Amino acid sequence: MIDVIEKLFLSKSLTEKIKYILLKSGIKLPFESLFKRAIIMVFILSALGLVIFGSGAIKGQSAIKIPLILLSTWVVSFFVSLIFIAGLTFLVLNFKRYQRTKKLEAVLSDYLQLVSANLGAGMPIDQSLWYAIRDRFEIISEEMEMVAKKTMAGEDLDTALAEFAERYDSELLKRSIILLIEGLEAGGEVADLVNSIAWNIRETQLLKKEISSDVVTYSIFIGFASLLAAPVLFALSFRINIIMSNILSKIDLKGASTGGASLAGGISLSNLGEGGLSPSDFKNFAFISLGLTALISAMLISVVREGSIKAGMKYIPIFVAVSLLLFLSASALMSTLFAGVGL
Helix, strand or coil: CHHHHHHHHCCHHHHHHHHHHHHHHCCCCCHHHHHHHHHHHHHHHHHHHHHHHHHHHCCCCCCCHHHHHHHHHHHHHHHHHHHHHHHHHHHHHHHHHHHHHHHHHHHHHHHHHHHHHHHHCCCCHHHHHHHCCCHHHCHHHHHHHHHHHHHHCCCCHHHHHHHHHHCCCCHHHHHHHHHHHHHHHHCCCHHHHHHHHHHHHHHHHHHHHHHHHHCHHHHHHHHHHHHHHHHHHHHHHHHHHHHHHHHHHCCCHHHHHHCCCECCCCCEHHHCCCCCCCHHHHHHHHHHHHHHHHHHHHHHHHHHHHCCHHHHHHHHHHHHHHHHHHHHHHHHHHHHHCCCCCC
8 A cells, every 4th residue: 555655745856855865865775665654654644633623513503415425535634644744854864964964073183184184194095095084073984984895895986986976966976086086086195185184174174263253143133033023922922912802892882883883984893892803813813923933933042143044943843832921921921911901
């Protein structure tokens, strides 16, 4: 059944793309296993949706309509769950890919400097790459072990290094490997070349840190607006909405309208307060607005500081949770402060 669902929802090109993302994410789980787990989660969520929404939908319905209502509810829950799991999987894989790339780039300069030192001591390039492995390099150590195994199996070092670079979404790594391969093909003093590559990588990383520190003011402003100002203002508006609803509910506007009272422009007092946003509707609107504001703010801060939205994915749940919790806390505080207003 899983194979049928795979063929139904995934094209061959999309399947290959997901496998490519899995490779770059460093997740050693086969695509088939990942797809099976995702489909199981979809069925579980769709069943929960059927239980939660289906029980309310069939109340008061005839026995003939109940199966159709349950089937339509399950179908809607299934597709909503499918979209949710697909989106969540895509986000997690992209974030893992970004984290893996940054982890490698953080130690790449130190590793290449050790390689340069080994080359300067007279070692050949393959031994220099191997003997530069240290436990603190972690991800590079694993990759260099794979490169060493491939070269011992008879594969060219240039090909093994190119395959290593292709497994990461890092232009810094790809440019470094291309320069190293071209230097090996051209001959000459490779130790100086590797040392120059290492220093260029370090200078690039330092420049990025300087740029990130220069734009910290923008990050503070965006964070303040989304995490503090917006929740407090929404909480104040919510409390005013409740107070106005209470005041209008205690005024006999119908009697005033019967006596002929009206506002300027001929607006009847009986229509005052009708069609407004109820406190419960305003609260739902505030939750949606704050969630979207926190989501966009996390992305903006990520782009401003890191140059990529992927870096801000880990901040999205924190931003959303802090924004909503502050809104609820501010609402509770203002309900105490304005307890006697509108009575």
